[in-house]
Amino acid sequence: MIRLAPRPSPSHGLMFRALWWLAVAAFYSVLGSVALTAIYRFVPPPLTVTMFLDHNGFDKRWTPLSRIDRRMVDAVIAGEDARFCQHHGFDSAGIAFALRRDVHGGKLRGGSTISQQTAKNVFLWQGTGWTRYARKVLETWYTFLIEHLWPKRRIMEMYLNVAETGIGTYGVEAGAQRYYGHGAAQLSQIEAARIAAALPSPKKRAVTGVSGFIRRHGNSIAARSGVVRRDDLDSCVYD
Numbered sequence: 001m002i003r004l005a006p007r008p009s010p011s012h013g014l015m016f017r018a019l020w021w022l023a024v025a026a027f028y029s030v031l032g033s034v035a036l037t038a039i040y041r042f043v044p045p046p047l048t049v050t051m052f053l054d055h056n057g058f059d060k061r062w063t064p065l066s067r068i069d070r071r072m073v074d075a076v077i078a079g080e081d082a083r084f085c086q087h088h089g090f091d092s093a094g095i096a097f098a099l100r101r102d103v104h105g106g107k108l109r110g111g112s113t114i115s116q117q118t119a120k121n122v123f124l125w126q127g128t129g130w131t132r133y134a135r136k137v138l139e140t141w142y143t144f145l146i147e148h149l150w151p152k153r154r155i156m157e158m159y160l161n162v163a164e165t166g167i168g169t170y171g172v173e174a175g176a177q178r179y180y181g182h183g184a185a186q187l188s189q190i191e192a193a194r195i196a197a198a199l200p201s202p203k204k205r206a207v208t209g210v211s212g213f214i215r216r217h218g219n220s221i222a223a224r225s226g227v228v229r230r231d232d233l234d235s236c237v238y239d
Helices: 010-040 049-053 070-081 092-103 114-123 131-149 152-162 174-179 189-198 212-230
Strands: 164-166
Touching: 010 114, 010 131, 049 092, 049 114, 070 114, 070 152, 070 189, 070 212, 114 131, 114 152, 131 152, 152 174, 164 174, 189 212
Parallel strands: none
Antiparallel strands: none
């Protein structure tokens, strides 16, 4: 007796088609992310997700790095990522330090580098809900992309133009105009340091008329900015 092979189950066919379209979607998502990152190496992003979702509206003023005072660059390196020029997007020492503080009950401090923050600010969204886990995966991917497709100078330029510097205020040019009445090209060391001090929590931390922790933190960043310049910790941005 000849036995015919069993006909494939309809559910198997549906599963195959679903996996096929999932693979196609993943391929084009990767291709699209690479293309967009390559474009942004030369073109400023017209808008970010954070700006679009900001119910306060937004004030942004794209400014080339050549028209941003070097003191601002030194301040964010001093305050946010002292090894910006040494790492390739992920600072293992900073992550380990953050984890140790958390384990020992210290105040939680993120281990995110300027590259990671740039990836998040340009391509992704903010928030602390369950979606942050998906965002972290995408943040890792985009950090890898910008570190390989952009020079460090472009990463810094992008960061200083899209980082939130106050309620409804994005970029250091808009922040400088709002707080000091002049452009980012004329920032003093303490002005740059106080903008940098507010970056981790721009909706809650004041830049002008500050006292207490923010004042002390700003003064500390101003002092460390001199070390950044002296030790060429900003060399990848200016060489």
